[in-house]
Amino acid sequence: MAANGKHDQLRLGFLTAIEIPDKGFVGGLLVTNQNGRPLEFQCTAPVKPNATQAILYGPTLVPFLLGELIGVTLIEKAGIKPQIVLTDREPILELRNHIEQPVALVWGPADSLPSDETETRDRLRLGRQTLRFHPAHDADHDALARDAAGIPADADLQEPFERVREALQETLRSGALK
Amino acid sequence: MSLIRLIAGVLPAEGPAPHFADLATLPEPVAESAVELSASVALLSAGVAEPATTLVEVFASGMNGALLRLPRVRELSVPLIDRNLSVVNWRPGWGRLKTIGLTFPAGFEFLPPPRPKDDQVAAHSLELPAIPPPPVTDSGPKPPRRATRVKPPVEAISIEDRLFYLLQPPLETWLKGQEMIMPFEPFPYQYEGIAWLFSQKAALLADEMGLGKTMQAITAIRLLLRAGQARRILLICPKPLIPNWQREFRMWADELPVVTIEGDSARRQMLWTMPGVTILLANYEVLTRDMEAFGEQPPQFDLMILDEAQRIKNRDSQTATTARSIPRKRSWALTGTPIENRPEELASLYEYMEVVPPRATPDIRQLSALAKQFILRRTKDLVMRDLPPRLDRDEYLELAPAQRLAYDTAEQDGVVQLNEMGESISIQHVFELVLRLKQITNFDPLTGESAKLERLEADMEEIAACGGKAILFSQWTSCIDWLDERLARFKPLVYHGKIPHRKREPILKQFKDDPNANLLMMSYGTGAVGLNLQFAGYVFLFDRWWNPAIEDQAINRAHRIGQKSQVIVTKFISKDTIEERINRVLDEKRQLFAAVLGDGSATNVSLSLNATEIFGLFNLKARHGKGTREIQPAAPAA
Known part of the structure; x- marks a missing residue:
């Protein structure tokens, strides 16, 4: 198993974005193996819509920015393509309409799904969290249940997003994205 | 029909003028519509200011009949907007996003840890069973999960x-x-x-x-x-x-x-x-x-x-x-x-x-x-607030009679010899005397009497009886060998520099695993560092090292992570001997360092005796004219 992800180990993409006042949205993608060890990281420069764009996109603005513009760019840039994309921001689910891989929202702790409730098509327990899917792609449920079975039952799927946010802040502080 | 009445009402009563049409003579339908229309025209002509009082006069003009005709209406198609109007065209272009990326280097290939057969079967099956997280039994707040992150240097x-x-x-x-x-x-x-x-x-x-x-x-x-x-x-x-x-x-x-x-x-x-x-x-x-x-x-x-x-x-x-x-x-x-x-x-x-x-x-x-x-x-x-405590006992022992005699004789003779050396004295001379005296405090070489051995035997009786394990440190391998013979009933194990390396590991293993091996005797030089003997609950310092930091290292072979019970450390100090004087000097130095550097810092520095302090262990005086003067070590060369 090589750390460069070239082998057929499971590759997870943790995609999130932060909003910086006066600068707009910055997106980051961390590709890890199934144990959370990093393989690749990509991040974007800040994206800020102008007034016209904000008016014309209306409520679709944020899903467009985070899912289509930032998300697609990061997936395309990644040399090590994730097999599954996880996000902690619901608008990023829009990304699923533009890529082939399953996209899931890390929605809440595993116990947010009552133990006596059967998993529905739009929800799945994975690691210590519950996942949700894009309503138009409910087949992602089965794909994840099949492909992500190697993820440990006590894996914390929220934690990598903390790393991505820290890395985004560090990158902004460094001025590398100016 | 009010308009008709209004207009009719304003007609002259004495008879219409020749140019007026007589409305009453008009056929009824025509008259009605004509009157209505003409009244409307009259009202419009009058500005509709006061229709009720306006007098309309229609003069005979030869075209009054036209006023009574209905207007013709025609429909025409007119284009509303010119097709060539300019249009503002806006498309949502966002340009290419700038990105930066980092690929992590490939790591070292490890052999996967061996798995039980059942796991291997599961790992190769297509449908891996999902392992659900443990059920939530407590709805109260969960303790925060600890996460130690690597920080950039x-x-x-x-x-x-x-x-x-x-x-x-x-x-x-x-x-x-x-x-x-x-x-x-x-x-x-x-x-x-x-x-x-x-x-x-x-x-x-x-x-x-x-x-x-x-x-x-x-x-x-x-x-x-x-x-x-x-x-x-x-x-x-x-x-x-x-x-x-x-x-x-x-x-x-x-x-x-x-x-x-x-x-x-x-x-x-x-x-x-x-x-x-x-x-x-x-x-x-x-x-x-x-x-x-x-x-x-x-x-x-x-x-x-x-x-x-x-x-x-x-x-x-x-x-x-x-x-x-x-x-x-x-x-x-x-x-x-x-x-x-x-x-x-x-x-x-x-x-x-x-x-x-x-x-x-x-x-x-x-x-x-x-x-x-x-x-x-x-x-x-x-x-390590939860590490069991270390209990230090300083055991001040009276020398056995033969020991005392031998000790006093050696010290007096030694001091006399040093004094006679005068200015030619060196730190090495003083050091040799200290070593000779310390050896006598361990045991008298002639009679074999030893107050420390008597005390050690008593303690070891108890330790062996309860299945405990003890480590003993001495400065001399000869002393350890001497003790080995006298403590044979405790089956002591010996570990010092003269033991071949290939035999050392088996000795440590036996000490750990053999319930009858209650005592391990080690030299400071060989056993003080790097060994993990946390299963031993007792440490004896048969004689004292020059440096408490080394003693601490020795003690910490037992008092370390994994130790389940308290560690009792016994330091043998012979009363009224060089040992007591050294111990006093070291204690003073330790207190001084603690005062200067703060509590806990004394172990950060060596407290070994310097040349001046070693000279000071004896009241050495050289003849100086008619009197004497204190002998001090020579100043180090610049």
Whole structure:
């Protein structure tokens, strides 16, 4: 198993974005193996819509920015393509309409799904969290249940997003994205 | 019909003028519509200001009939907008987003840990069973999950370097057994130490003895290999600790291949340059001897670690010079006593770590500033609050009669001889007398009487009866051998420098595993460092070492992580002897250091006696004219 992800180990993409006042949205993608060890990281420069764009996109603005513009760019840039994309921001689910891989929202702790409730098509327990899917792609449920079975039952799927946010802040502080 | 009436009402009563049409004579339908229309026209003509009172006069003009005709209406199609209007065209273009990326280096290939057969079957089945998380039994707030993160080192400037460290997973996640098997859960301070070492190119881990420096270093090595940050590592330690490191590697990193540099010269040369070797383990003597053969092209390493790094405190020594000459990317040092005698000793370690220029002489302020960045030191007081207590007992013993006689005679004769030497006296002369007296306090060489032995036997009776285990330290191997004969009924085990290396490990194993092995007797020089004997609950210091830091190292063989019960430390001190005087001087020094450096810092420095203090143990006076004057050591040469 090589750390460069070239082998057929499971590759997870943790995609999130932060909003910086006066600068707009910055997106980051961390590709890890199934144990959370990093393989690749990509991040974007800040994206800020102008007034016209904000008016014309209306409520679709944020899903467009985070899912289509930032998300697609990061997936395309990644040399090590994730097999599954996880996000902690619901608008990023829009990304699923533009890529082939399953996209899931890390929605809440595993116990947010009552133990006596059967998993529905739009929800799945994975690691210590519950996942949700894009309503138009409910087949992602089965794909994840099949492909992500190697993820440990006590894996914390929220934690990598903390790393991505820290890395985004560090990158902004460094001025590398100016 | 009000309009009709209105208009009709304004017609002249005496008869219409010839140019007026007589409305009454018009046919009814026509008259009605005509009157309505003409009335409307009249109203419009009058401005509709006051229709009720306006008098409309319609003069005969010859075209009054036209007023009574209905208007013709025609429909026409008119284009509303010109097709050639200009249109503003807006398309949502966002341009290309700028991105930056970082690909992590490939890590070292580890053999996967062996799995039970059942697991192997599961791993190869297509449908892996999902393991649900444990059921939630308590709805109360959960304790926060601990996460020890790797921090970028201060010297990491580039964003790629900083992101490399920032994006590593928390150590608790990394080490919980998915990729690396950990035999025991590290303590929180150990996680912090591992994370710190992982990120440091230059590091001095100076944890107090017994806090697990070895384990922290081994685990940090594993992480570096896993993260692709190192592929060839050299670890140097004192020769007696080679088996200890081999054992610790087997325990904490069984998957790592470790090659020990040993054998004849040709074999060692081959091992030094053998490709594919990940970790090389060598002792200081071998390092010094073998590097000469490489001349200007010594082997290179990604990481070099010096254990018991105080061995290079003298920067001009051959050992220190050789260690510094080896090309390496990272330089780590491990020691519980980074300063043995003077703070300046740190400068030699800093020079090895390449954080000061060659021959630099940093002052105390600079040493302290560098320490904050490159030294990590924790004491048991701070991090091991749950470690069982260590109970120190100073046992003041009266010498046995024959011992007393022998001691007093030796001291008087010795002092007389020293006084007679006058100015030619040296520290070596005084030192020899001290050693002779200390040996007599252990036992009388003529009669074999020993107050310490009597006390030790009494204590060992109790310890053996309850199945306890004790370690005894002495300065002399001859004393240990002498005790070995007299304590035969306790089946003591002997471990000192004269025991061949191949026999040492079995001795330690027997002491650990044999319930009848209650006593292990060791010399300070061989047993004081690096050994893990935490299953022993008793420590005897049969005689005292010059330096309490060394004594502490010896005691910490037992009082360390893994110790389940309190450790009782018995220090034998013979009353009214040189031992009592030395102990008093050392106690005073310890208090002085504690006052200057703060509590807990006394173990950070060596408190060994200097020449003046050794001279002061005896009231030495040389003849000086008609009187005498105190004898002092010669001033050191400039």
